[in-house]
Amino acid sequence: MYQDNLAFAKEQDKLDPLASYKSQFHIPKDAEGNDWLYFTGNSLGLQPKETKAYINQELEDWANLGVEGHFEAKNPWLNYHELLTDKMAKIVGAKPIEVVVMNTLTTNLHLLMVSFYRPTKTKFKIVIESDAFPSDRYAVQSQLKFHGFSETDVIEWRPRKGEHLLRTEDLETIVREQGDAITLLLIGGVNYYTGQFLDLKRIAEIGHSKNCIVGIDLAHGAGNIQPHLHASGVDFAAWCTYKYLNSGPGSLGGVFVHEKHSKDKDLPRFAGWWNHNKETRFNMRQPFDVMEGAEGWQLSNPPILSMAAIKASLDLFDTVGMDALIEKSEKLTGYFEFLIQQISSDDIHIITPKNPKERGCQLSIQVKNADKSFHEKLTAHHIITDWREPGVIRCAPVPLYTSFEDVFRLVSVLKNLL
Structure with a gap:
């Protein structure tokens, strides 16, 4: 069903009926103007571009x-x-x-x-x-x-x-x-x-x-x-x-x-x-x-x-509806889970339920013998996640503004760090 390559991720984004909504949010950028990978909507969601007009x-x-x-x-x-x-x-x-x-x-x-x-x-x-x-x-x-x-x-x-x-x-x-x-x-x-x-x-x-x-x-x-x-x-x-x-x-x-x-x-x-x-x-x-x-x-x-x-x-x-958001969330998180499982290391595993009906879009990833410095290395790669003791990185691929390519890029960095 899923494939561990960038071409597959990009193809999924082309097929995603909600892909255009990412452009309706302000994405944090680095000093060169490149988008960060943002996976902490479970702590603070990104700002919709329309918010300023409403206020x-x-x-x-x-x-x-x-x-x-x-x-x-x-x-x-x-x-x-x-x-x-x-x-x-x-x-x-x-x-x-x-x-x-x-x-x-x-x-x-x-x-x-x-x-x-x-x-x-x-x-x-x-x-x-x-x-x-x-x-x-x-x-x-x-x-x-x-x-x-x-x-x-x-x-x-x-x-x-x-x-x-x-x-x-x-x-x-x-x-x-x-x-x-x-x-x-x-x-x-x-x-x-x-x-x-x-x-x-x-x-x-x-x-x-x-x-x-x-x-x-x-x-x-x-x-x-x-x-x-x-x-x-x-x-x-x-x-x-x-x-x-x-x-x-x-x-x-x-x-x-x-x-x-x-x-x-x-x-x-x-x-x-x-x-x-x-x-x-x-x-x-x-x-x-x-x-x-x-x-x-x-x-x-x-x-x-x-x-x-x-x-x-x-x-x-x-406009989007919760049904459509949950449908994408299950696909996106399923892809995320698949990619984590392809990492050939005993030092990393997911503690979130495997059943999509028993979780939302957050995956909590436990890294053996890791401390907050591991999270800081992710940040150095312009990836915003959330660290919780003991040894858990919380990542939320929020379906409104996270792409399949974002998920692939995050896991690629995780592989390198491990």
Whole structure:
């Protein structure tokens, strides 16, 4: 199927229906003006060339209209966040009422845990994966301490000895044996270290079997895989938009709250004027009347300049569609995997699942006895990847702006370095 030569890679690029989209992104260049090979869209996505125009539109409306831009701008600011909802909902497989763009990832996780982490004296523990992203661990530990419990009340779902990947049956065992003391499962839907895409529907079923709330961190999933959040049955999810969704450094995140919770106005939550009923929001002297759906977790009015960058990316995603992106992702990552397997060295292997349905576009490559200097050698060859201890290079051939030739060139350098 695949061939280990440059001519094959170039032929695949000619056949790729999405190949033209690479030209719609700014690619970092070296001092001579040559494109770098960029494989870190799993940390920060590249900037769409249209982003500047989207932001400039809002700057012009601010300059020309002042406060009237809330109503008279080309995209009125008052309800700007609503322009993002439908397209974001498609990306994560949700209903529009279940999604809102607001705040940043860890802030959103805390706001969601205000509502969904409701510990009792006997049911208070939280399950996370052992290699959860550090910020998630810190958030969970601080929630436990805030409620008067201990950091040791975190239960870790671990890979088995000698393995890198999580097994769902091991989570089943944890919940079956300790579920009466567990109130929340907060799991990374795509593990940042290994790139493993977990079965969210099965995780929800496992958690709910013992009346646990199930939340998902989709930081490395949104725009990468299709999580089908509504169909999965998970209670809530949160994600950032600056990785695969290309919205710019530190940009706003997204929130999902399942429709089954949308009308529950008794859920405890923090309040602000932007999760108050929009019909009476500006009357100012109204008792708090929370909105239904995910919008009921907003606090403040939307930051327009950040949302403009998100809108630029979402419009691009909506044109291409997640199905087409996932189809190319599987082909591109499959080719990447094939080329790595052709390297005749026992010092390198892939720890990401082999099954394309259990991963997104990230491959985590473990290099035996390597340290960060190996990653630095790649950088010296104008290749941008991501190093994670111990000994893993994370590479994400993002289908919107990575070519088959890019992948071939990266692996050629890896061969030489080994």
